[in-house]
Amino acid sequence: MSDYRMTGGCQCGAVRYEFLARRKTFMSAIAACARRLWAVRSQ
């Protein structure tokens, strides 16, 4: 499985971040998060 190293940040450059994820756990996290967001999205 390929790993992801993703970077990002804001428009002005004051905040930058990165994260690492393995493809397998990444997709599991997506599914878990989608279920939870369904429940709490209005909060």
Add this chain to the structure above:
Amino acid sequence: MCQKAVGGPFAVICPVFKSAFRVTRGAITYFRSSAMAQRGFCSNCGTPLIFDYPEFPDLGVLAGSLDHPELVPPVVQYGIESRVPWYQHLPELPGDKPTYTVDPNGYLPKIAASNRQHPDHDTGDWPLMPVQDPY
């Protein structure tokens, strides 16, 4: 709520385990939107960055803040009852030419000469320009 939080018709959220996420420059500011959730943004320019549910092991990175959002295509939708009615017609709208292929007013050189936006990749150093209210 997502629409307000991102200032758009929907949020594209990329779940990430908190143990794998780190801020590499500056600090994220949070709006505690409820007892359950907080929404992280840049306090200087206002860019929405993450949705965070402190009780849970992962957070949601807003895909628009990624340097390469094209690498994380959506796999599921939720909250579709809040979808704006014109959403389904977006692909039918006439397309525009690529940005600034036509620049009759000469905006492009002015923007290029004064551009304060961070590029879509890490930089070793970046001069922070305070954002001022022009109104």
